[in-house]
Amino acid sequence: MKIAVFSAKPYDEEYMTKTNEVLGQGKHEIKYIKSPLDEAHVPLAQGCDAVCVFVNDPVTEVVVDALASYGIKLILCRCAGYNNVNLAACKKHGITVARVPKYSPYATAEHSVALMMTLNRKTHRAYNRVREGDFSINGLMGFDMNGKKVGVIGTGKIGYLVCKILKCGFGCDVVAYDVYQSAEVKSIGVEYVDLDTLFRTCDIISLHCPLFNNTKYIINDEALEKMKKGVMIINASRGALVDTKAVIKHLKNGKVGSLGVDVYENEANTFYENHSSDLYLSDELLLRLMSFKNVLVTSHQAFFTQEAMQNIADSVFHSATQYQTEGKVTGEEFVPCE
Template structure:
């Protein structure tokens, strides 16, 4: 019998890419449409591994049940891991992820949100469809010469900075672990968050969701920003307190918001609710603003990214089977991004 993998929250594009790359590995794959949760974990019985996406919930109960059923490894087919109870998993079951599937895809989507909001492309498109060719109300601003604040200078943040520098923008950045040499090479300046908030015309988020970053964009942070600031989030929904953002939009302190993620997205994103009433009052309110664009967690969604996700995920599992170092393992002991965990870097978390 081959190594059996249960995929949760599966979509047709997952099946196509994983089936194609699995020809090199020969695993037994089973796809479930359901998300993994306390209520669906029983479906993992009889499998050696589970493969999960961003909105699957790995609670302590789920961890206990997976281990009891003989599941040996949790393979996240994404970079995010905030829905995994790493404390419950630590030293009991391995958890691996795909740290970088296409940083270009995410950075380019963030740029698309910026430009669409600025030049009001979404409004112009619908206006022209109605044979209305006026340009009143569509005025934007030159991005050249403006100041942009980039929060997080990992792979995606670095590519974002290069793109923005190419537009002639002044780039400020914040990172808990700054790299001065990189700043010098790319031509940006590290500053503290208060300075970034105060001086930036546009703020774009490219950091992980950690206890230290949860709701970092809140009432207090927004109050420090420029009037009419543009906020872009293609990272994690809970980086932003959505109610505070709505208050900022209502007061016009926030002039634009481009969101590819939402703090309560798990119940909606990746699904079709076009024939139903939206019962999330906060999300419904957010969608009423004409200076807000929400996309449904699609920043990663390019052919190159999907292929890299499948390839890396299957290789993570093969490395586990072959008892090789798990370089993409997530470590609870870090208390921060796994890239800083020396145990992971040197081979194994436990």
């Protein structure tokens, strides 16, 4: 099978080439393409049997129509989410979509807690001070995590691990919200509450839910109005869970005490690329967000560990090989196009 890997970075090439040689026994031919899979670059997929896309590749109806015209019947997402893929168009053309359900929940959970601790103890600011010879600690005061009330929205594999780290490791009072309540989460003493209660009572709120129509802007102006003054908000899930304009408003009035985001609603135009030589960033909303000293932005790197990269490559080639031999993808990797 010939696979066009879009948005390919050096680390993608390293892990996918190595894994193809081991798992695929070199049977898959890989075409690495630095550009994203979008309407402008979809012709680069011609001559391939499948495409492999990343989280910010806009696989629109137009893109899917083009892929179908090239005879491509398989889209391999090297991420857990698939909200960037037009599933209705895939269903229309009989295109199978596969994802990576278990790349490493530990990676994202640990990064989420790292964002919390960095914002709390201001280690990023302390690092910069010391590098400049400033050893003062005024303005760097944090708080004990022990006893703080943390609300976790979304209790899948990642959310559960965040709950476990915070409750069992730090001694936080952890509550959660999810449409589906997890027995595993309850077993470690985490109580499920409604969203309104979570918003009103928590010192820290961490997001770990997928992006659907009903979760878009789950953190909006109305929700922020309900929160405690000085609340910390963490988002390492999907950027559009947070209304950036609304959170900027509440950063300015002090309602939001700190914000840590590994994702951003308009990140596709900026993240994963080096803009250090640009005269300016064109995204004025992102620039405004980054101007706050109590905001920490990382470039969608929560997943980025050695273990996760290996698991992603393993899953992609497992799905590719299964489709090649059986004509279908099964298990958690399969995305129903409904």
